[in-house]
Amino acid sequence: MKKYWFIFCKTDIMLEKAEDSFSIPLSEDCPIPLHPWTHVLNITPMEDGTEVKAVMIDQPVTDYPQYEMCGLRPSFYRLPNEFYLKAGKCHELLYWDNNTRFCGVCGAPMKMHTDISKRCTNCGKEVWPQLATAIIVLVHRGDEVLLVHARNFKTEFYGLVAGFVETGETLEEAVHREVAEETGIQIKNLRYFGSQPWPYPCGLMVGFNADYNGGDIHLQQSEISKGAWFTKENLPTIPEKLSIARMILDDWLEKTSK
Structure with missing residues (x-):
């Protein structure tokens, strides 16, 4: 039975080229040679029931003209959304697999127990993939919105206030804290927008809108x-279309144009 093979080298995914489009290789066996020790992960099937396999290789594929390596982010613009989302899930699980080879308690090797869990071969400790949850918020003041440029942005685009949720903190508390810490202002009328898997490498972005409630901007310089x-x-310049930041901004722009 044919399976979809999501093959990664670091953060690049191998795409199969068609005449004017790209897809994920579909075949019974892996379309490229693998080492005997390569760990092949079983991933949740596609919506139509087709099996999915995920593999991490140590060198990019260059000897097959029908295949092309592509960064996971730019694959958003080449793959159908269903495949892009599945590619993100595959990459997250491969990242987890690579970083849980040994037990954090006793140091013994870990072994797959289910498709999404491992068990220590010595002490029996079990581990599952973990998500880093982050909030992201568009703050409104009349017909204006607050945009920021984070120091870790690689280009000059402006984004939304965002940050990781801390231990023992609700999503709502995290939004208020991050806005206050990063910009010095206060907000009110917090409204849930939506969420998005963010496999860079293993995150979940939770989006909100909020209204300005006072204070002057004092940026967190660090x-x-x-x-x-x-x-x-x-x-x-605003974020590219693959991000929930852009989705929230596009939603605001669409509503203000009516």
Whole structure:
């Protein structure tokens, strides 16, 4: 029976080229040679029931003209959304597999117990993939929104206030804290927007809208390099379409244009 093979080298995925599109290789066996020791993961099947396998290789594929290596992020623009999302899940599980080879309690080798869990071969400790949960929020002030440029951004685009949820903290508390820490302002009327898997390498982004409730902008210099209020007429460069940040901004732009 044919299976989809999601083959990664670090953060690049192997795509199969068609005339004017890309897909994931579909075959009974892995379409490229693997080492005898390569660990092949079983992943939740596609919606149509087709089996899915995930593999991490140590060298990019260059000897097969029908295949092309592509970064996971840019694969968003080449793959159908169902395949892009599955690729993200595969990469997260491969990352987890690579980082849980040995038990954190006794140091013995870990062995797969189910498709999404491992058990220590010595002490029996079990581990499952873990997500790093983060919040992201668009703050509104009349017809303006607050956008920031984080120091870890690789280009000059502006994004939304975001940050990781801390231990013992609700999502709502995390939103208020991150906005206060990064910009010095207060917010109110917090509204859930949606969530998004963020496999870079293993995150979950939870999106919100909120309203300004006072204070002047005082940026957290260690995290944020620039930040300001913008209207839709003077927006800076904004995040690309694969991110929930862009989804929240596009939703705001669509509503304000009506």
